[in-house]
């Protein structure tokens with residue numbers, strides 16, 4: 001696994017990223033996230049409710065306008081029975097559904113109780129009096145929800161919902177890094193397993209990464225596991241960043257050439273990018289920020305035309321709320337997020353299956369890293385938004 005150190009250099013008022021050293025610690029093939037698997041067969045499943053009865057229509061008519069822009073009316077009768085069944089089960093189980101911004105609009109707008117970034121969701125859930133949390137997102141998010149809600153039952157509709165970024169590093173890797181860089185604090189992106197968080201000094205999100213790095217008051221930090229987030233942070237701070245070569249398989253696929261092609265085909269279009277994208281993409285975009293920061297940007301500025309360089313469903317979810325803005329949709333789907341569907345949310349609530357737990361031996365340490373981030377963020381009054389790459393976004 002390649003790690004390297006990067007720092008900002010000032011050259012004629014531009015921020016350039018400089019590789020200071022590179023070395024190989026171990027060579028490890030890319031792995032899928034290891035999560036417990038439960039095999040089910042079609043015969044095990046409970047048939048999903050499908051009849052579009054008067055009762056279903058009455059219970060769901062008020063929900064359809066929320067998704068009318070993205071779900072054709074002809075499809076609604078096949079979706080509405082499941083939506084009603086899920087909402088009934090939530091009441092019966094005293095459950096809430098946390099839906100990440102990358103969930104499909106039927107989940108995001110019709111059954112979710114809390115929507116947003118993973119950490120924001122976990123914190124919101126802790127304020128609710130629900131007994132059960134259903135995580136409509138991937139496995140590390142469910143772990144974070146469990147860390148922040150240790151007394152609640154946390155369920156995930158599909159245990160195979162992993163993440164290329166979270167799978168790029170283990171707790172053992174972090175211990176090796178600490179041996180190689182004694183005394184250098186470890187700043188860990190929240191998109192990691194509880195095992196990795198437990199080995200870290202402090203967590204960060206894509207919204208507060210620069211503030212968290214600078215809050216430590218040290219000249220050098222290890223920033224894991226997203227290589228591109230680390231490089232994008234290094235452009236904005238004098239702190240030397242030692243990065244790990246983890247990547248989000250959705251965001252690494254965007255390119256600067258693609259942005260130029262969108263601009264040529266759509267003159268005046270505003271381009272927003274997630275900081276997990278390669279630095280040359282951030283450089284070419286009008287604005288870079290976390291999912292929440294991008295949503296805030298579109299809601300506040302209501303651009304005529306926008307491209308969001310992130311997972312497909314996020315554009316669909318924002319477009320459903322903001323019909324006045326035209327979304328040009330480059331479509332990079334996250335296969336892990338797309339494992340979560342209305343049908344398996346229904347199954348998991350009906351059967352109370354796929355509970356997510358965190359080993360008590362690591363839970364307290366992992367929670368500590370998240371809580372230190374929350375405390376540091378409050379202190380530095382992080383504003384939420386990583387960087388503005390160009391001034392054209394005005």
Ligand code: SF4
Pocket residue numbers: 138162163164165166191248249250251311334335336337
């Ligand atoms: S979008 Fe990227 S970071 Fe998010 S779950 Fe999918 S692979 Fe992981």
